[in-house]
Amino acid sequence: MIDPILMDAMTYSSLLGIMTFGLTFVRRTTGVWNIAHAGLVTIGAYVVFTCVSFLGGNPYIYFLLAFILSAVVAVVEYLLIIEPLRRRKASTTMLLVSTLAFDLVMLSILNIYADYLQNMFSLPSKNFLLRKLDFILFDEPGIFWVSLSFLMIFLVVLYVILNYTKIGIALRSCVCNPMLASVSGINVMHTNLLSWFISGGLAGVAGGLLPLWMQGKPVVGDSLLALMFCVSIVGGVEEIYGTVLGGFLVGFTQILVTSALSIVLGAAVIPYKTLIPMAILVLTLLFAPSGIAKVNWKKILTIVKFGGASKRKI
Amino acid sequence: MIAFFAIYLIINLSLNLQLGYAGIPNFGLVLAFTGGAYTVGWLPIRLCMWVFNIDSELGADIAKNNVIIVSQINSHIQTQPLIGLAVFILTLIAAVAVGGLLGFVSAYPAIRLRTDYLAITLLALGEVLSIIGQNYDPLVGGVIGILAPDVWGWSGGSRFAVVSLVLFLAAIGTLLTLDLIARSPISRTFRAIRDNEVAASSMGKDVTKVRMEALVIGSMICSLAGALCAFYTCYVGPAAYGRLEWTFLPWLMVIFGGLGNNFGVALGTFIFVALQKLIVFYKSSFAFLPFDVVWLEYLLLGSIILVILVFRPSGLMKEKQSRTMPKTRLEEIAAKVLAKSSKESRASNAKKNR
Numbered sequence: 109m110i111d112p113i114l115m116d117a118m119t120y121s122s123l124l125g126i127m128t129f130g131l132t133f134v135r136r137t138t139g140v141w142n143i144a145h146a147g148l149v150t151i152g153a154y155v156v157f158t159c160v161s162f163l164g165g166n167p168y169i170y171f172l173l174a175f176i177l178s179a180v181v182a183v184v185e186y187l188l189i190i191e192p193l194r195r196r197k198a199s200t201t202m203l204l205v206s207t208l209a210f211d212l213v214m215l216s217i218l219n220i221y222a223d224y225l226q227n228m229f230s231l232p233s234k235n236f237l238l239r240k241l242d243f244i245l246f247d248e249p250g251i252f253w254v255s256l257s258f259l260m261i262f263l264v265v266l267y268v269i270l271n272y273t274k275i276g277i278a279l280r281s282c283v284c285n286p287m288l289a290s291v292s293g294i295n296v297m298h299t300n301l302l303s304w305f306i307s308g309g310l311a312g313v314a315g316g317l318l319p320l321w322m323q324g325k326p327v328v329g330d331s332l333l334a335l336m337f338c339v340s341i342v343g344g345v346e347e348i349y350g351t352v353l354g355g356f357l358v359g360f361t362q363i364l365v366t367s368a369l370s371i372v373l374g375a376a377v378i379p380y381k382t383l384i385p386m387a388i389l390v391l392t393l394l395f396a397p398s399g400i401a402k403v404n405w406k407k408i409l410t411i412v413k414f415g416g417a418s419k420r421k422i
Numbered sequence: 423m424i425a426f427f428a429i430y431l432i433i434n435l436s437l438n439l440q441l442g443y444a445g446i447p448n449f450g451l452v453l454a455f456t457g458g459a460y461t462v463g464w465l466p467i468r469l470c471m472w473v474f475n476i477d478s479e480l481g482a483d484i485a486k487n488n489v490i491i492v493s494q495i496n497s498h499i500q501t502q503p504l505i506g507l508a509v510f511i512l513t514l515i516a517a518v519a520v521g522g523l524l525g526f527v528s529a530y531p532a533i534r535l536r537t538d539y540l541a542i543t544l545l546a547l548g549e550v551l552s553i554i555g556q557n558y559d560p561l562v563g564g565v566i567g568i569l570a571p572d573v574w575g576w577s578g579g580s581r582f583a584v585v586s587l588v589l590f591l592a593a594i595g596t597l598l599t600l601d602l603i604a605r606s607p608i609s610r611t612f613r614a615i616r617d618n619e620v621a622a623s624s625m626g627k628d629v630t631k632v633r634m635e636a637l638v639i640g641s642m643i644c645s646l647a648g649a650l651c652a653f654y655t656c657y658v659g660p661a662a663y664g665r666l667e668w669t670f671l672p673w674l675m676v677i678f679g680g681l682g683n684n685f686g687v688a689l690g691t692f693i694f695v696a697l698q699k700l701i702v703f704y705k706s707s708f709a710f711l712p713f714d715v716v717w718l719e720y721l722l723l724g725s726i727i728l729v730i731l732v733f734r735p736s737g738l739m740k741e742k743q744s745r746t747m748p749k750t751r752l753e754e755i756a757a758k759v760l761a762k763s764s765k766e767s768r769a770s771n772a773k774k775n776r
C-alpha cells in the first residue's frame with residue numbers, strides 16, 4: 109500500500125496537471141488565456157453528477173460525455189466570441205476579458221442549473237462528492253490510478269500531436285504567424301477550432317474527475333482557477349510537459365511541505381497551504397520567467413559542477 | 423444604491439487608470455481592495471480602544487471580544503463625533519499606504535512580464551490576502567470576520583444618508599482628481615507606454631518604473647475603496663471580498679463604460695449598479711423561478727459585455743484625445759502659428775519676385 113500522503117500528493121498533482129493541460133494547450137496553440145476554462149471544468153463535473161444521479165452506474169463511464177459537452181461549449185465560445193474578436197484585431201487583454209465575460213455567463217448558467225436540480229429533484233447539487241462510487245484497485249481508490257493514467261496518456265498524446273504530426277505543426281504555425289500559415293494552405297479557423305475542442309474536452313474530463321476527489325459545486329472550477337494559472341506559468345506554456353512538471357511541483361510542494369511543516373510547527377500551518385503555489389509562482393517569475401520546462405538545467409549543472417569562476421573556460 | 427455606486431466608481435476609476443491609461447491589466451484588484459478593508463478591520467478598533475481607554479483585558483483577544491469592544495466604542499463615538507471623524511481620516515490614510523505597499527509587492531515580480539502574463543500573475547496573487555485573512559484570526563477575526571466601529575454613529579437616524587453622501591463626495595473627488603491626472607504629463611507618459619513601449623523607452627522614459635507607478639497609484643485608490651466599503655458596512659469578513667465582485671465585475675463595468683474615459687466609466691458603473699439594484703428590487707416578482715434570481719443578474723451582465731466587446735469594443739464612450747491646454751487657447755496658438763507662417767511665405771515670395 110502506498111503512503112497516504114504520497115498518494116494524496118500524486119493524485120492532487122495529477123488532477124492539477126489534467127486540469128491545466130487544456131489551459132496550456134489553448135494558450136500554446138491559439139495564444140489566448142482562457143479564463144472560461146474554469147467553467148468548462150465545472151461543466152464536466154456537472155455532466156458526471158447529473159448522469160450518476162439520474163442514470164446511476166459508475167462515474168467513469170460518463171467521461172466521454174463530459175469530454176464532448178465541454179468541448180462543444182469551448183467550440184461555441186471560440187465561434188461566438190474569440191473568432192469575431194480576432195477578426196476585429198482585438199488585443200490579448202480584450203480576448204482575456206471576453207473569456208472572463210463568457211465565464212461569468214457559464215457560472216450563472218451552472219448556478220441556475222444547480223439550483224434547479226436542488227429545488228426540483230432534491231439533489232445535493234450545490235455540494236456533492238462521488239467518492240463512494242469510486243472503485244478500489246490494489247487497496248487504492250480508482251481516482252489515484254485513473255488520474256495518473258490520464259495524465260500520462262494526455263501528455264504522450266498531446267506531445268506527439270504537437271511535435272510529430274502535421275496537425276501539430278499547423279497548430280503551432282497558426283499561433284506564430286496566422287497569415288503565413290493561411291498562405292501555406294492551412295485553414296487557420298479549423299485548426300483553432302480543433303485546438304479549442306481538445307482544450308474544452310480535456311477540461312471536461314478533469315471536471316469529471318474532480319467530484320471523485322473533492323466537493324463538487326458550481327464554483328469548483330473557478331475556485332481552482334488561480335491554481336491552474338500558477339501551474340501553467342510555473343511549468344511554462346512553451347512545452348506541454350511543462351504542465352506536468354508544474355502540476356507535480358505545485359502539488360507535491362503543497363502537500364509534502366505542508367505536512368512536514370505541520371509536524372514541526374503544528375496543525376495551524378495547514379490552512380496556509382494554498383499560499384505555497386503563489387510563493388512558487390513568484391519565485392518562478394523572478395528566476396525562471398519562461399517556466400521550469402524552459403530552464404537550461406545543463407548549463408546550471410555545469411556551473412554548479414565547475415563553479416562560477418571556471419564558467420568562462422567551459 | 424448611491425453607496426455601492428460610489429464604491430464601485432472608485433475601484434473602477436482605479437482600474438481605468440491602470441488599464442485604460444497605462445495598459446496594465448490588473449486582474450488582482452481584489453488584493454488592494456481587501457487590504458483597505460482589512461485596515462479598517464484592524465486599525466480603528468485599536469485606535470479607539472487607546473483613545474477611549476477601553477478595558478485592556480478585552481483587548482487581549484479582540485476577535486473574541488469584538489462585539490463588546492465595538493459596542494463600547496460606538497457609544498463613545500455617538501457623543502464625540504470629532505474623534506470618530508479623526509479615526510476615519512487616519513484609517514483612510516493608513517489604508518491608502520497599505521494599498522500602495524500591496525501594489526508594489528504584487529507588481530515587483532511581475533511588472534516586467536508581457537501583458538497577458540502580467541494579468542494572469544496578478545490574478546493569482548490577488549488571492550493571497552484572502553487566504554491569510556480567513557486563517558489568521560488576530561487580523562480580522564478569521565472566517566467569521568470582525569465588526570468595525572461605526573464612525574458615523576453620531577449621526578443617529580440619518581446615518582445612512584450621511585454615509586451615502588460622504589461616499590458619493592469621495593467618488594466625485596476621485597473622479598475629478600483622476601480627470602485632472604488624465605490631462606497631466608504623467609497620464610501622457612502612461613498612454614505613450616501603453617501605445618508603444620519601445621518608442622516611449624527611446625524617448626527616455628523608464629517603462630518599468632512608470633508602469634510600477636501606475637500600479638501603485640491604482641492600488642492606493644483601490645484600497646481607499648475597500649476601506650470606504652468596510653466603513654459603510656461596519657463589518658470586515660474575508661469571505662465578503664471575492665474575486666468575482668471586486669475584480670471581475672469592475673473589469674466588466676470599465677469595458678462597458680469605455681476604456682480610457684473616466685466619465686464613460688462613471689456611466690458604465692451607474693448603469694451596472696442600477697441594473698443590479700433593479701433586479702434585487704424586483705426579486706420577489708421572480709419568486710416562481712426555481713433558482714436564485716441573482717444569477718440572472720450575472721447572466722445578463724456577462725451577455726451584455728460579450729455583445730459590447732463584439733459590436734462596440736470601445737465601450738459606451740470612446741477615449742478622448744488628451745489636450746494639454748484648453749481648446750480655445752490651442753486654437754489661438756494654432757491661428758498665430760498659421761498667420762506667422764503665411765506672413766513668412768508671403769515675404770519670401772515677394773523677395774523672389776524682386
